Amino acid sequence: MDRFTIEGGVALSGSVRVSGSKNSVLALMASSLLTEDRMVFANAPRLRDVETMIEILEGLGVRAGWESGDEVCVESGEPTRIDAPYDLVRTMRASFMVLGPLLARCGHARVSLPGGCAIGARPVDQHLKGLAALGAKIELSNGYVEARAPRLRGASFAFDLSTVNGTQNVLMAACLADGTSVLENAAIEPEVGELVAVLQAMGAQIEGAGTRTLTVRGVSRLSGVRHFVSGDRIEAGTLLVAAGITGGEVAVSGVEPSDLTAQLAELRGAGFQIAVEEDRISIAPGAELRPLNLETAIHPGLPTDMQAQMMALLTQAEGRSQISEKIFENRFMHVPELLRMNADIHIDGTTAIIEGPRRLAGAPVMATDLRASACLVLAGLAASGETRVRRVYHIDRGYERIEQKLQSLGARIRREQE
Ligand code: EPZ
Numbered sequence: 005m006d007r008f009t010i011e012g013g014v015a016l017s018g019s020v021r022v023s024g025s026k027n028s029v030l031a032l033m034a035s036s037l038l039t040e041d042r043m044v045f046a047n048a049p050r051l052r053d054v055e056t057m058i059e060i061l062e063g064l065g066v067r068a069g070w071e072s073g074d075e076v077c078v079e080s081g082e083p084t085r086i087d088a089p090y091d092l093v094r095t096m097r098a099s100f101m102v103l104g105p106l107l108a109r110c111g112h113a114r115v116s117l118p119g120g121c122a123i124g125a126r127p128v129d130q131h132l133k134g135l136a137a138l139g140a141k142i143e144l145s146n147g148y149v150e151a152r153a154p155r156l157r158g159a160s161f162a163f164d165l166s167t168v169n170g171t172q173n174v175l176m177a178a179c180l181a182d183g184t185s186v187l188e189n190a191a192i193e194p195e196v197g198e199l200v201a202v203l204q205a206m207g208a209q210i211e212g213a214g215t216r217t218l219t220v221r222g223v224s225r226l227s228g229v230r231h232f233v234s235g236d237r238i239e240a241g242t243l244l245v246a247a248g249i250t251g252g253e254v255a256v257s258g259v260e261p262s263d264l265t266a267q268l269a270e271l272r273g274a275g276f277q278i279a280v281e282e283d284r285i286s287i288a289p290g291a292e293l294r295p296l297n298l299e300t301a302i303h304p305g306l307p308t309d310m311q312a313q314m315m316a317l318l319t320q321a322e323g324r325s326q327i328s329e330k331i332f333e334n335r336f337m338h339v340p341e342l343l344r345m346n347a348d349i350h351i352d353g354t355t356a357i358i359e360g361p362r363r364l365a366g367a368p369v370m371a372t373d374l375r376a377s378a379c380l381v382l383a384g385l386a387a388s389g390e391t392r393v394r395r396v397y398h399i400d401r402g403y404e405r406i407e408q409k410l411q412s413l414g415a416r417i418r419r420e421q422e
Contacts, residue, residue: 006400008393008407010384011416012366016252018413019284022240022259023049023404024233028195029076030098031172032202032231033057036078037066037105038176039206041228048076048233049404052397056096060088064106079228083110090116090147096401097121100128101169104177107140107151114150122373124332130167134174137161138181158183158222166191166302171218172199179208181222190218193303194263198234205229235259238309239403240285241267242378245313246410247287248276249320249386254413255286266306270296270314274321295321295360299328312338312379319347320386321360328355338376341369345383345391366391371398378403385415394422 024047034057036043048054054076061068065084071077086106093099097118106113120126132142132149138156142149158181163170171191176199178185190196192214200213206229209221235258247254248271261268261280268278268285275290296318300308308331318325319342329335336356339349344367348359366389371377377399384391393399396419399406407417 005394005422006396006419007422008381008384008396009418009420010366010381010391010393012364012385012387012389012391014385014414014416015250016247016254016385016410016413016415019255019257020243020409020413021257022235022243024074025049025195025198025236026051026053026402027168028198029054029233030057031101031169031195031199032233033061033068033076033078034101034105035176035199035202035206036061037064037080037083037102037109038180039226039228040081042077042079043228044071044230045076046230046232047074049236050074051404052401053096053098056092057099060092060099060102063089063092064102080109086110086112087114088116093118097126098169100131101173101176103131103149103151104135104173107135107153108156108177108180111154112152114148116148117144122337123335128170130163130165130170131173134161134163134170134187135177138174138177138185156181158185158220160186160188162188163190165189168193168195171196175199175218175220176203178220179203179210179222179226180224181220183222185220185222187218187220188216190216191302192216194234194237194260202229202231205231234263235283237263238307240264241310242313242382242403243409244271244285244287245317246382246385246413246415248274249317249382251289252413253286253288255284257284259283259285261285266304267310270298270306274317293321293361295323295325297326300330302331308332308335309375311335312375313382315339315349315356315358316342316379316382316386318358319349319360319362319364319383321358323360325358325360326355327358330354337372338379341376341380342383344369345387347383363388365389368392368394371395374398374402381406381417385410385417
């Protein structure tokens with residue numbers, strides 16, 4: 005296993021380009037099952053999760069892999085298998101998104117229930133209710149979902165709550181259903197918008213892009229397309245916070261600034277100078293780092309995937325901040341590790357109260373999940389002395405060569421074999 009060793013105290017400076025969006029490319033790779041044609045995704049990030057999705061697709065008898073530096077290709081042809089096994093799905097719950105497209109294409113799919121993960125129970129009831137509304141016969145047995153439908157039929161369905169992957173799973177299935185579907189209370193995260201755009205390019209008939217009501221007129225087949233994956237809005241936010249927590253001046257490029265509206269508003273509220281131009285966002289210190297009262301929300305609110313990173317930053321604010329986690333039930337596991345670095349944080353239910361400013365002290369810390377590990381790296385960049393972050397395989401799931409990106413900005417961080 006690898007670890008990062010970080011010598012804190014360097015104000016980052018320079019410019020860095022983010023990689024393609026993890027959460028977009030995973031859904032887009034699943035959508036490749038909707039056509040027998042070849043799909044090419046340029047600007048795909050080299051992440052463990054992308055490798056896992058390639059394995060899942062290959063397990064279905066689909067050709068998938070890297071074609072050149074940053075292009076992932078998927079050529080479904082006729083999938084020869086219809087099951088996604090537990091030992092892969094449990095390592096990456098986004099695999100569950102092959103269920104809808106596989107069912108729509110083959111009339112039968114058997115996918116392991118993803119189970120919970122470090123941040124919560126992560127149920128998939130909305131995915132299943134939506135597919136059942138489209139006429140799928142759903143059976144749960146031995147930890148697997150078995151779904152059958154000779155032909156899905158269009159239907160109206162309202163999600164009980166906003167779910168990103170649930171919206172994507174049901175939307176993909178509806179594209180090949182017989183008739184029209186109306187999906188209400190759909191998620192509007194940028195990753196949903198990007199999937200809608202790619203499905204439309206493939207020939208899907210979808211109206212209501214960007215709204216919570218998607219109307220889909222089913223078609224009999226879809227064509228393969230080439231798509232340039234958008235920049236990762238969470239990696240961009242993480243790199244901006246890396247600059248902010250070290251008092252540096254950094255420009256982050258390769259991302260759509262309108263995908264970070266809430267994040268940039270909060271950074272401005274904390275006192276940072278933020279400049280936006282085309283696909284480039286610059287951050288510089290303000291007169292002071294002001295405390296904030298934050299709560300995570302569905303889009304266009306503050307993304308839950310930025311909660312841990314903002315908490316690290318607010319340990320440096322002049323006063324009391326608080327962050328309420330409204331999306332997942334157990335997403336404060338970075339707090340005990342921050343306390344070991346001399347942060348002053350206490351939890352009151354789903355709200356963390358952060359007293360600042362606190363001089364963070366380097367320490368050996370353990371990563372528990374993707375965004376918690378990013379938070380610990382950020383804290384290490386600001387801490388005095390040395391921080392060792394163990395189990396960085398968590399971070400490698402969602403950040404491509406993060407230590408190289410940070411090194412290019414002047415950070416003293418190195419990857420070591422444990
Ligand atoms: C996506 O997960 C992202 N993952 C998550 O990013 C992100 O945190 C999350 O959306 C919220 O924005 C990918 O896109 C691969 P949800 P998803 O369904 O779709 C509940 C990261 O760090 N729910 O929008 O699984 C659920 O428990 C990851 O990159 C149900 O109750 O999240 C949660 O409380 C972490 N029933 C809430 O909805 C369901 O059927 C939102 O979850 C589905 C979800």
